[in-house]
Amino acid sequence: MAKLLAIETSCDETAAAVVLIHGRGKNQKITALSNIISSQIPLHQKTHGVVPEVAARAHLRKINNVVQQALKKAHVSLEDISHLAVTTGPGLATSLLVGTEYVKGLSLATGVKITPVNHMLGHLYSAFIKTPKMSLPSINLIVSGGHTYLVLLKDKKHFNVLGQTVDDAAGEAFDKAAKMLGLSYPGGPEIYAAAKIGKHDYNFPRPMISSKNFNFSFAGLKTALLYKIRDKRLDLNKKQVRADLAMSFQNAVIDVLISKTLSAAKKYKTKSITLSGGVAANIKLRTDLTRGAKKIGTKVYVPDASLCTDNALMIANAAAIKLQNGFKPQPYNKIQINPTLPL
Numbered sequence: 001m002a003k004l005l006a007i008e009t010s011c012d013e014t015a016a017a018v019v020l021i022h023g024r025g026k027n028q029k030i031t032a033l034s035n036i037i038s039s040q041i042p043l044h045q046k047t048h049g050v051v052p053e054v055a056a057r058a059h060l061r062k063i064n065n066v067v068q069q070a071l072k073k074a075h076v077s078l079e080d081i082s083h084l085a086v087t088t089g090p091g092l093a094t095s096l097l098v099g100t101e102y103v104k105g106l107s108l109a110t111g112v113k114i115t116p117v118n119h120m121l122g123h124l125y126s127a128f129i130k131t132p133k134m135s136l137p138s139i140n141l142i143v144s145g146g147h148t149y150l151v152l153l154k155d156k157k158h159f160n161v162l163g164q165t166v167d168d169a170a171g172e173a174f175d176k177a178a179k180m181l182g183l184s185y186p187g188g189p190e191i192y193a194a195a196k197i198g199k200h201d202y203n204f205p206r207p208m209i210s211s212k213n214f215n216f217s218f219a220g221l222k223t224a225l226l227y228k229i230r231d232k233r234l235d236l237n238k239k240q241v242r243a244d245l246a247m248s249f250q251n252a253v254i255d256v257l258i259s260k261t262l263s264a265a266k267k268y269k270t271k272s273i274t275l276s277g278g279v280a281a282n283i284k285l286r287t288d289l290t291r292g293a294k295k296i297g298t299k300v301y302v303p304d305a306s307l308c309t310d311n312a313l314m315i316a317n318a319a320a321i322k323l324q325n326g327f328k329p330q331p332y333n334k335i336q337i338n339p340t341l342p343l
């Protein structure tokens with residue numbers, strides 16, 4: 001049975017996972033043997049966001065330990081590993097380099113070839129970790145810190161990008177709004193927590209909700225928030241004021257995301273919807289989308305919250321699917337990063 005070690009260092013999580021690949025063709029399945037994540041969040045809270053050089057130095061300090069932990073937890077040694085996988089993009093160049101150069105070292109030492117993985121493909125396929133035989137075609141909403149994609153997945157190999165953000169990503173919008181409200185980093189969970197006691201909805205605009213395409217725009221919402229605070233002279237020291245603004249902002253972002261996803265599911269008559277990426281950890285988005293989908297007779301699949309934010313298990317899973325689709329692993333000297341790799 002194949003044993004695959006995957007590494008993810010595209011942004012601010014140093015992660016490694018080992019999976020067992022069993023079965024062949026359509027019956028291929030993976031079993032996770034380990035999934036180790038070392039988060040840099042406390043490091044980036046001081047600067048309210050990721051400083052690339054700081055992230056890269058932290059990856060360098062942690063990567064060997066994270067990989068060793070992943071092997072140990074899986075009860076395997078490096079000699080048992082038959083496949084290597086690594087995120088080669090998109091992401092921060094200096095962060096991506098740490099993971100890819102480390103994997104190249106492993107490949108050179110063991111002779112095992114490498115499967116490069118697009119980080120967003122990792123998010124796209126992440127619902128298959130729990131449900132390998134999910135009904136297709138599906139509409140997939142991928143909402144992360146750097147990207148917002150609406151994708152039509154026809155089968156496990158073929159997909160079309162239907163739309164994406166024309167400016168800020170959904171996660172980025174949450175991060176920027178949180179900063180404006182004096183909340184901590186990352187902003188998504190902070191906005192969600194503050195919004196829980198929100199009462200008054202300021203009814204922010206729903207950007208591009210009626211546009212005929214599947215693109216998104218969130219930059220204007222940030223300005224709407226800024227103007228509301230300024231024009232109404234709102235006191236951000238008051239917890240209730242922050243809560244009302246957080247709730248209003250969250251409602252606007254979620255409304256647009258759900259509306260476009262359901263329209264796409266209706267237009268393409270898909271059998272399922274998947275939700276992935278860090279913002280998919282938002283419980284309101286998960287529940288509201290599930291409720292909306294039920295009304296149109298479609299089922300929603302969302303990975304556990306820990307597999308929505310960055311992790312190496314989703315990279316291992318995507319690599320296994322690439323191999324299932326016939327991808328030939330490459331020698332170490334063919335592996336290159338691409339910080340702006342498109343889906």
Ligand code: KG4
Pocket residue numbers: 011143144145146147170171172174175186187188189192277278279280281282283308309310
């Ligand atoms: O996928 P991810 O971990 O990293 C990237 O690939 O970018 O996504 C990180 C993003 C951040 O913007 C963060 O604020 C957001 O996901 N996020 C959330 C939640 N947890 C993380 N957004 C909304 N609600 C959450 N619970």
Ligand code: ZN
Pocket residue numbers: 119123144145277278309310
């Ligand atoms: Zn991500």
